[in-house]
Amino acid sequence: xxxxxxxxxxxxxxxxxxxxxxxxxxxxxxxxxxxxxxxxxxxxxxxxxxxxxxxxxxxxxxxxxxxxxxxxxxxxxxxxxxxxxxxxxxxxxxxxxxxxxxxxxxxxxxxxxxxxxxxxxxxxxxxxxxxxxxxxxxxxxxxxxxxxxxxxxxxxxxxxxxxxxxxxxxxxxxxxxxxxxxxxxxxxxxxxxxxxxxxxxxxxxxxxxxxxxxxxxxxxxxxxxxxxxxxxxxxxxxxxxxxxxxxxxxxxx
Numbered sequence: 001x002x003x004x005x006x007x008x009x010x011x012x013x014x015x016x017x018x019x020x021x022x023x024x025x026x027x028x029x030x031x032x033x034x035x036x037x038x039x040x041x042x043x044x045x046x047x048x049x050x051x052x053x054x055x056x057x058x059x060x061x062x063x064x065x066x067x068x069x070x071x072x073x074x075x076x077x078x079x080x081x082x083x084x085x086x087x088x089x090x091x092x093x094x095x096x097x098x099x100x101x102x103x104x105x106x107x108x109x110x111x112x113x114x115x116x117x118x119x120x121x122x123x124x125x126x127x128x129x130x131x132x133x134x135x136x137x138x139x140x141x142x143x144x145x146x147x148x149x150x151x152x153x154x155x156x157x158x159x160x161x162x163x164x165x166x167x168x169x170x171x172x173x174x175x176x177x178x179x180x181x182x183x184x185x186x187x188x189x190x191x192x193x194x195x196x197x198x199x200x201x202x203x204x205x206x207x208x209x210x211x212x213x214x215x216x217x218x219x220x221x222x223x224x225x226x227x228x229x230x231x232x233x234x235x236x237x238x239x240x241x242x243x244x245x246x247x248x249x250x251x252x253x
Contacts, residue, residue: 172204
């Protein structure tokens with residue numbers, strides 16, 4: 001795909017006798033919000049782990065902006081502009097919201113976390129941190145200690161920390177998991193605003209959110225793509241309905 005920001009070519013991953021990624025080929029153009037859906041065990045999280053560099057590809061190629069990044073570690077991919085929302089594995093619960101994002105800015109610049117006191121005071125770290133918080137709707141919560149945030153606000157903060165690395169593309173793994181209706185609605189609005197500026201690959205079980213946000217949708221079943229297209233085409237696809245959507249609609253209906 002000539003205009004793809006992210007290009008996946010015959011990506012394959014096996015865990016013993018299980019094929020988690022079965023020759024996946026996919027292109028995501030700049031500016032697109034592309035959703036990956038499928039039942040549990042479809043290989044969605046394995047795919048996003050390979051794209052982020054957390055899981056080594058067994059075979060195939062991953063290109064980002066035309067560059068082969070298949071063998072690059074997570075931090076190098078982040079430097080190139082490919083960020084995963086949960087690449088910072090844990091929040092600092094005793095620090096403020098602003099402190100956490102300032103640390104993400106600092107880490108992306110290549111400094112050690114042992115200099116965290118600098119992250120609390122340096123304007124060059126705190127200014128971009130505040131800007132990232134504003135983009136996810138947490139500007140008014142900057143001075144709140146993270147342990148006092150709701151579950152939904154934790155997810156917003158994790159996205160803000162990814163945004164602090166100044167990515168060109170976000171990889172989001174179920175950002176609405178565990179959220180109530182109000183929190184989910186806020187996250188949908190946040191992602192709708194972010195898609196104006198960034199390319200996004202979204203894994204999400206909330207089909208209402210997926211169909212509200214996605215420009216294109218790819219369906220994985222047992223590690224294999226069974227369909228990829230516009231939301232309208234996916235909704236009308238008989239194989240997809242049989243494999244996944246019917247189950248989801250029945251669950252929510």
